[in-house]
Amino acid sequence: MVLSVRSVLKLPQSLNFKIIQKEKIFSVKGFLGSYSFFLHLPLLYLDFSKKLQFYYINEILPNFVNITNIVMCQLFVGIILGYHKVINIVGIGYYVNIKHKTKLIFTLGYSHLVSIQIPNFVVVKSRKRRKISLKSIFLVELNNFASVIKNFKLPSAYKEKGIFFLSEPVTKKQGKKT
Structure with a gap:
């Protein structure tokens, strides 16, 4: 059996992690919360003083090691710093209400209210x-939720109305020439 080192992650001092190798359970704890999950990949994890080393056996799934590395880095950043997204709603009569911290209700110019x-x-x-303002420790889930909200009222290219992300550039098309 040949072990090949594929990647080494250096962990910050404020992050605590624990690995149960027999059950392949990985748990991480940081400032903004904790998360534990089951790893499906046939990888070995060795724990050496705040370094997480990913090994794989005999060239089995080397590309999945890279994906695991990226997902772990995103998780570490999310647990320590968190991810943040701001959504602007632009248009006359467009607004949002938060109901009981569990539901968003949008008024977007339709004949009905839109809720999520x-x-x-x-x-x-x-x-x-x-x-x-949306905050989460998971980048992918935050982006998915934000895109679902944005799809309720896509930005109009002619009137600059709709739902926009704060950092998104707004380009307005020229109307009909007279």
């Missing part, structure tokens, strides 16, 4: 009726 359940892993704050 807030997932457990996302914290939603809204100080203004047209601005939503």
Whole structure:
């Protein structure tokens, strides 16, 4: 059996992790929370003083080691710093309400209200009726939830109305020439 080192992650001092190798359970604890999950990959994990080393056996699944490395780095950053996204709602009569911290209710110019359940892993704050702040420790789930919200009212290229991300550039097309 030949072991090949594929990647080494250096962990910050504020992050605690524990690995149960027989059951392949990986748990991480940081400032913003903790998370534990089951690893399906046939990898070996060795724990040496705040370094997490990913080994694989005889060239089995080397690309999945890279993916595991990326996902672990995103998880570490999320648990220590967190991820943040701000959504702007632009348009006359467009606004959002938070109901019981579990549901978002949008008024977007349709004949009905649009509502969505807030997932457990996302914290939603809204100080203004047209601005939503989303925070989470999971980057992928945060982006998925934000894109679902944005799809309720896609930005209009001619009127600059709709739901926008704060960092998203808004380009307005020129209307009809007279």
